[in-house]
Amino acid sequence: MVTENKNAQRSNVTTPKGELTFNDKVIQKVIGYAIENVPGLLGVDGGFMANIKNKIVNSDNPVDGISVEVGKEQVAVDLNVIMAYGNNAHDIYKTLTEVIAKQLTEITSLELVELNVEVIDIQTKSEFDADQVSLQDRVTDAGNTIKEKTSDGVNTVKETASKVKNDEDVRVV
Numbered sequence: 565m566v567t568e569n570k571n572a573q574r575s576n577v578t579t580p581k582g583e584l585t586f587n588d589k590v591i592q593k594v595i596g597y598a599i600e601n602v603p604g605l606l607g608v609d610g611g612f613m614a615n616i617k618n619k620i621v622n623s624d625n626p627v628d629g630i631s632v633e634v635g636k637e638q639v640a641v642d643l644n645v646i647m648a649y650g651n652n653a654h655d656i657y658k659t660l661t662e663v664i665a666k667q668l669t670e671i672t673s674l675e676l677v678e679l680n681v682e683v684i685d686i687q688t689k690s691e692f693d694a695d696q697v698s699l700q701d702r703v704t705d706a707g708n709t710i711k712e713k714t715s716d717g718v719n720t721v722k723e724t725a726s727k728v729k730n731d732e733d734v735r736v737v
Contacts, residue, residue, distance in 0.1 A: 583636070586674070588634055590672075591632045591634050591639055591668070591672070592630040592632055594672065595630050595632070595641060595667070595668070596608070596630055597667075598663050598666075598668075599643075599660060599663060599664065602656065602660055602663060603651070604648045604651030604656045604659075605645055605646075605647060605648070605656055605660070606645075606647060606648050606689065606692040607629075607645070607646045607692065608628060608629035608630060608644065609628070609629045609645065629643060629644050629645070630643055635674075637675060638674060638675045638676075638677040639668055639672075639674045639676055639677065640676075640677055640678035640679075640680075641664060641676065641679050641680070642680045642681075643660070643679070643680070643681045643682070644682050645681055645682070645683055645684065646683075646684065646685045646686070646687055646692060647683050647685075647686050647687075648686075648688070649686050649688050653683055656681075657679075660679065660681060661676070661679050664676055664679060
């Protein structure tokens with residue numbers, strides 16, 4: 565009888581009002597993470613300003629180049645992509661559609677209703693990797709080289725001074 569009363573009490577509880585919404589940036593991140601390993605896709609391009617920022621400092625911003633329109637139940641997505649030379653653009657598009665739709669449904673229960681992909685560049689993997697080197701990387705590399713060379717110089721001076729100290733033939737009179 566106690567169980568029946570608890571069930572009766574539960575059925576009298578009203579469902580709270582409200583709704584679940586997602587910020588565009590959340591949907592952009594879901595898409596960004598979902599497409600990280602799509603074969604033939606080298607990257608998503610965030611446009612002129614994002615490219616300048618990425619050339620100056622390292623940025624692994626997963627939302628660069630991903631535009632979304634988020635409704636209550638559906639999502640429309642625009643991507644500007646760089647594809648790897650030697651791959652088929654239609655195959656990449658098909659894979660992007662499958663991966664994005666699956667992740668959106670699993671994570672947010674939203675439906676992908678539109679996916680617009682513009683291939684803005686085609687590059688080899690080595691060309692793409694070379695383009696990813698930022699000014700920050702170059703400065704860091706230069707700093708490390710200077711540090712190594714300075715350390716080598718200091719060690720050479722120490723070795724030379726040690727040899728002079730231990731050499732009995734060399735005397736200052």
